[in-house]
Amino acid sequence: MGMNWAASGRRDDYSFHLVDPVSLTETGETVDVVEGGTITFATSADNRITASLGLHNASTDRMIRIKHTITLPGGYQHGETLATLFVDGESAQAQYHHSTRDVSLYSSLLRATADVCARDFARPAGTNIVGEIRDLLETDGGKLRVLQGVDTNRTHTVPVWWEVGTKRSKVLDDLAMWTGCEYGVDEDGYITWGKYIDPINRPLAYVFEDGENCVYKSGYQLDYGADDAYNRVVAHFARQSKQDDPSKENYDLYPLSDSVYVDLPATHPHSYERMGRRKAYDLKVSDPCDHASLTAMAQRKLDEVSSSDPILVIEHVSVPGLREGNLVQYINSTDPQMVPLYSVYAIVEEIQMELGRGCMCKTKLRLSLIHI
Numbered sequence: 223m224g225m226n227w228a229a230s231g232r233r234d235d236y237s238f239h240l241v242d243p244v245s246l247t248e249t250g251e252t253v254d255v256v257e258g259g260t261i262t263f264a265t266s267a268d269n270r271i272t273a274s275l276g277l278h279n280a281s282t283d284r285m286i287r288i289k290h291t292i293t294l295p296g297g298y299q300h301g302e303t304l305a306t307l308f309v310d311g312e313s314a315q316a317q318y319h320h321s322t323r324d325v326s327l328y329s330s331l332l333r334a335t336a337d338v339c340a341r342d343f344a345r346p347a348g349t350n351i352v353g354e355i356r357d358l359l360e361t362d363g364g365k366l367r368v369l370q371g372v373d374t375n376r377t378h379t380v381p382v383w384w385e386v387g388t389k390r391s392k393v394l395d396d397l398a399m400w401t402g403c404e405y406g407v408d409e410d411g412y413i414t415w416g417k418y419i420d421p422i423n424r425p426l427a428y429v430f431e432d433g434e435n436c437v438y439k440s441g442y443q444l445d446y447g448a449d450d451a452y453n454r455v456v457a458h459f460a461r462q463s464k465q466d467d468p469s470k471e472n473y474d475l476y477p478l479s480d481s482v483y484v485d486l487p488a489t490h491p492h493s494y495e496r497m498g499r500r501k502a503y504d505l506k507v508s509d510p511c512d513h514a515s516l517t518a519m520a521q522r523k524l525d526e527v528s529s530s531d532p533i534l535v536i537e538h539v540s541v542p543g544l545r546e547g548n549l550v551q552y553i554n555s556t557d558p559q560m561v562p563l564y565s566v567y568a569i570v571e572e573i574q575m576e577l578g579r580g581c582m583c584k585t586k587l588r589l590s591l592i593h594i
Contacts, residue, residue, distance in 0.1 A: 228437040231295040241285040246411045254278035263546040264572040271329040306411035329407040334390040344383040369416035427548035438538035445533040452527040453486045457505040457520035476510040484520045532589045540581035
């Protein structure tokens with residue numbers, strides 16, 4: 223059944239290390255933190271990871287790296303780095319020569335979400351895309367980590383351009399969609415660039431199973447998505463000629479223009495058939511591609527913007543390595559069930575983690591239309 227992370231007598235310890243924001247290496251200093259901090263991992267959050275901490279008699283212009291050690295009965299220990307975060311926003315209070323600063327923290331993606339292009343960001347056809355992303359992120363101190371499976375030789379087939387003032391994260395969003403990739407941030411503070419994997423093809427990260435080694439508390443909450451979610455995506459591209467194509471032998475196969483639309487299935491609660499109206503998302507694609515690739519982009523965007531799948535909310539002790547975006551299975555045969563919910567597969571939408579005893583988590587699981 224694997225490791226029993228909910229074993230009686232589990233102990234959780236935390237340490238908070240100062241990190242140089244450019245090199246992402248630890249300075250050797252630590253800060254004292256008031257008990258009861260929180261950290262949240264969320265797929266829908268701009269910066270993916272946020273935290274709230276109270277610092278004892280401390281002031282810092284460095285990043286903070288949060289480390290966590292679990293000690294189980296018998297002495298087994300597991301250590302992990304939870305996140306490396308910027309301090310951005312604070313309030314302070316003092317009494318009897320003792321001061322506390324309540325600070326808000328955000329992942330390294332803050333470099334992209336809180337910054338804009340200081341000039342037009344334009345690249346000609348033939349530009350290497352990974353190199354372009356490095357230019358975008360590393361010019362002002364960020365660090366990029368390219369994950370396994372990414373085509374590092376891929377280039378633009380047409381010129382691309384974003385005007386001055388465009389958020390850097392908007393450029394990343396566009397490039398990720400066009401190339402079938404996704405970006406994120408790892409525990410060490412590196413911005414990551416990896417190949418996008420459909421939820422149905424993701425490896426199973428964890429099974430929340432009732433029984434002897436149950437790590438979750440009894441009971442659950444089931445919420446349903448917003449009524450105004452998109453139920454159609456229209457994806458399209460157009461170009462005036464093929465003369466700018468850097469490689470005619472490959473790209474002459476692509477048309478001057480193409481379009482495709484995808485809809486939620488008729489059985490979906492927010493489909494056209496159920497709601498009686500369409501709400502369509504317009505997806506403009508820069509680089510020309512084949513029809514199958516365009517359809518895949520449209521389906522991915524629909525998965526992102528429909529956001530009306532039921533959300534299962536559970537509470538559990540932390541499981542090392544379990545993060546937002548993971549595929550999990552939830553099994554519950556004991557609680558009263560509003561719907562047939564004995565065993566379901568879901569994507570981890572959000573984890574709200576308390577940095578205290580048991581490292582308790584309130585987790586949102588998105589019950590997307592996954593059948594395994």
